[in-house]
Amino acid sequence: xxxxxxxxxxxxxxxxxxxxxxxxxxxxxxxxxxxxxxxxxxxxxxxxxxxxxxxxxxxxxxxxxxxxxxxxxxxxxxxxxxxxxxxxxxxxxxxxxxxxxxxxxxxxxxxxxxxxxxxxxxxxxxxxxxxxxxxxxxxxxxxxxxxxxxxxxxxxxxxxxxxxxxxxxxxxxxxxxxxxxxxxxxxxxxxxxxxxxxxxxxxxxxxxxxxxxxxxxxxxxxxxxxxxxxxxxxxxxxxxxxxxxxxxxxxxxxxxxxxxxxxxxxxxxxxxxxxxxxxxxxxxxxxxxxxxxxxxxxxxxxxxxxxxxxxxxxxxxxxxxxxxxxxxxxxxxxxxxxxxxxxxxxxxxxxxxxxxxxxxxxxxxxxxxxxxxxxxxxxxxxxxxxxxxxxxxxxxxxxxxxxxxxxxxxxxxxxxxxxxxxxxxxxxxxxxxxxxxxxxxxxxxxxxxxxxxxxxxxxxxxxxxxxxxxxxxxxxxxxxxxx
Numbered sequence: 001x002x003x004x005x006x007x008x009x010x011x012x013x014x015x016x017x018x019x020x021x022x023x024x025x026x027x028x029x030x031x032x033x034x035x036x037x038x039x040x041x042x043x044x045x046x047x048x049x050x051x052x053x054x055x056x057x058x059x060x061x062x063x064x065x066x067x068x069x070x071x072x073x074x075x076x077x078x079x080x081x082x083x084x085x086x087x088x089x090x091x092x093x094x095x096x097x098x099x100x101x102x103x104x105x106x107x108x109x110x111x112x113x114x115x116x117x118x119x120x121x122x123x124x125x126x127x128x129x130x131x132x133x134x135x136x137x138x139x140x141x142x143x144x145x146x147x148x149x150x151x152x153x154x155x156x157x158x159x160x161x162x163x164x165x166x167x168x169x170x171x172x173x174x175x176x177x178x179x180x181x182x183x184x185x186x187x188x189x190x191x192x193x194x195x196x197x198x199x200x201x202x203x204x205x206x207x208x209x210x211x212x213x214x215x216x217x218x219x220x221x222x223x224x225x226x227x228x229x230x231x232x233x234x235x236x237x238x239x240x241x242x243x244x245x246x247x248x249x250x251x252x253x254x255x256x257x258x259x260x261x262x263x264x265x266x267x268x269x270x271x272x273x274x275x276x277x278x279x280x281x282x283x284x285x286x287x288x289x290x291x292x293x294x295x296x297x298x299x300x301x302x303x304x305x306x307x308x309x310x311x312x313x314x315x316x317x318x319x320x321x322x323x324x325x326x327x328x329x330x331x332x333x334x335x336x337x338x339x340x341x342x343x344x345x346x347x348x349x350x351x352x353x354x355x356x357x358x359x360x361x362x363x364x365x366x367x368x369x370x371x372x373x374x375x376x377x378x379x380x381x382x383x384x385x386x387x388x389x390x391x392x393x394x395x396x397x398x399x400x401x402x403x404x405x406x407x408x409x410x411x412x413x414x415x416x417x418x419x420x421x422x423x424x425x426x427x428x429x430x431x432x433x434x435x436x437x438x439x440x441x442x443x444x445x446x447x448x449x450x451x452x453x454x455x456x457x458x459x460x461x462x463x464x465x466x467x468x469x470x471x472x473x474x475x476x477x478x479x480x481x482x483x
Contacts, residue, residue, distance in 0.1 A: 012192050015167060018174040019048035027140075028177060029100070030111035031092045032058040034169075035067060036080065036130065037117040040162045041169030056096060080118045082242070085131040085148065088114040093135050093144060102141065111136035113173050117165060119158040128153035128161055129244075132169060134176045138210050145208025147176055147186065150242050152200040152229075164199045167192075183214050187222055202229040203240045216240050217314050217324075218307055224296060224326050225305065231327040231338060233291070236318040246323065247342035251288040253277045253387075254325075254335065255350045258298040258439065259313045261446070261471060262320065262461050265437040272427045273350040273387040282346045282383070292317050293325040293335065312470040316461050332359060333379040347384040353391045353400045356424070360407045360415060376414065386424045392435040399435070401426045446471045 013021075022028055023045060032042040032055065042058045045051050061067040064079060071087040078084070092112035100108065117130030133148040151168070153161040168190055175186040183206055190201065201223060206214045220232035220240050233243050255270060270290070278285050294313065299305050317324050329335045332349060339347055351359075359379075365372045390401040398404070402424050407415045418424050437456045445453035446465060454462045465471060 012189075013174075015044055015170050015193060016048050018170055019045045019054075020050075022174060022177065023048050023050040023053045025177075026053060027107045027109045028054055028111065029056055029096070029105075029108050030054070030113065030136070031056050031096060033088050033092055033112065033114040034058075034060050035062060035084075035088075035114075035116045037115070037119050037158075037162045037165050040166030041113060041115070041173070044166060044170050056100070057092075080116050080130055082131055082148065082150070084116050085114055085133050088112070088116065089133055089135040089146065107140050109137045109140060109177070111173070111176070113169060115165065115169060117153075119153060119161045120156065124156060128158075130165065132165070132172060134172055136176045138177070138180065143209050145176075145180070145210035146206070147172060147180075147211075148205050148207075149190075149201050150203040152202055153198075154200060155198050160198070164194060167194050168199060180210050183211060183219060184222065187219065187226075187228075191228075196228050200229050202232065202244075203242045205240050215311065217311065221299075221305070221307070221310060221326055224328050227328070230329065231325055233323060233325045234314075234318075235323055236321050238314075238318060241323075243325070244342055246289060247339060249287070249345060250343050251277070251280075251283045251345045251347070252339050252343060253288065253290045253348040253350065254293050254339075255291070256293045256295065256298075256332075256335075256355075259292060259294060259317060260309070260439065260443050261313065261457055261465060262316045263434075263437050263439050263442055263457050264431070265434045265439065265456075267458050268431045268434040269350050269352075269389045269427075272389070272429055273348065275429070276387055276425060276427065277346075277348045277385075280346055280385070287345070289323060291325045292322045293327060295327050295329060297330055299326070309471070312468075315468070315470065316464060319460060319464060320458075331365075331375065333375045336379050336384055345383065348387055349384065350387045350389065352389050353402075353405055356386065356388060356402075356405065357407070360411050362408070362411075372411070372414075376418075380418060380423050384423070386418075387427055388424055389427045390430060390435065443471060 032039065034041060039058060039060050042055065045054055061070050067079065071084065071091055074081055074084050089112050092114065093110060096110045096112070111134060113134045115130055115132040117128070119128040120126065129150065129152050131148065131150050133146060135144045135146050137144060153164070155161050155164065171190045171192050175189050179185045179189055187204065204219055204223065205216050206219065216239050217234050220234055223229045223232050231243060232240060233246055234240050253273060255266070257266060259266060274290060277283055278288065296305070299310055314324060327335065329338065336347060362372050365375045368374045388402050390399050393400055402419055442453050442456050
């Protein structure tokens, strides 16, 4: 262990000391409401010094009828949901405001901590998951701020999962009051005395006056970049959405790219593939989600991820009303495996011919015991179709599609199998002018100030790039350091 790592380890407060510091702060006062996994968080506060200084009330509305009577019915008649968690938080802080006099206690900082959790079932078929959150004040009478997260539980016993939940709950409450000036610190310290192999955060949102400057999309990016979770999703409002909810029993069409920026080529790929996908017999439009996916690899332009560059891309996609996914999946078969965890409905991948050629390159599968056959088994075993967008050979003027695509002689019969079984569908109604667009060249034109880039991107994209000065050239000193 390095000297820096040792120093950081020594500076991590114990769970008992975190609870003691909170308990001894005479102004921090709130309620604990924990459903489904026992009262695992509050017990740490009871065991530390002076629990009466912090705990106004603790309850576990374990019975569903009692829970409904207190917090109201969930629209989907479910209990481990974000809606249920938010209902718990608002109800409990409302009670504190009613019952504790502000005249008598003008300096009090009220909070409510809640979780609603389903731990692993007895058959160990479902690992378990849950929602945790805190609603709190950093200043007396301030509007409430919130930190809300969803976790996947990976341990193989309910008892161990409960212990991990309790530790993360304490870390969350402590971070809200003592580390929330820096949301990255909050996320880092949520794993004090914990391992992400045991409990995985796959969605987190910050809101309220304490977090006015926080962009939740950057928080999403952090979760993937730090290996806390494999993929995150966010909607056009910039808030994280839970992949399990967004993908559950849905038909899913995915476009992967760098989107730096969104070009007319991307738009045409979206338009043409969407039409083909919705024409599939099994696909119901109302039950379909279309995802624009960026991997960590295509977010790294010159080594490290540039957060401004990432937000520029996200702004353009969100403004167009698209759902965005950031993943750690380099290979396409891993994307399909991930989606297949959440749905058995129709899946679609939109690929350019050059991407499909890469998929048929054996060098990418040397780490698999079954090589390319194992990868293709995972890729095409499910209800997957590839919608193939052609490319233009600029030397010969030839349009390359599935019919004249060249693959290695060893793989010709494998390729023919997928073609014959309608797993690869050519996009034929394409925009011939879009084939001439090279996204990387468009990006360079924007940086160089060449006005012709505007002809190659959608109108809304061009307007946003001009008005917000997205993808603009950096100052000379900064650009020389990153070139």
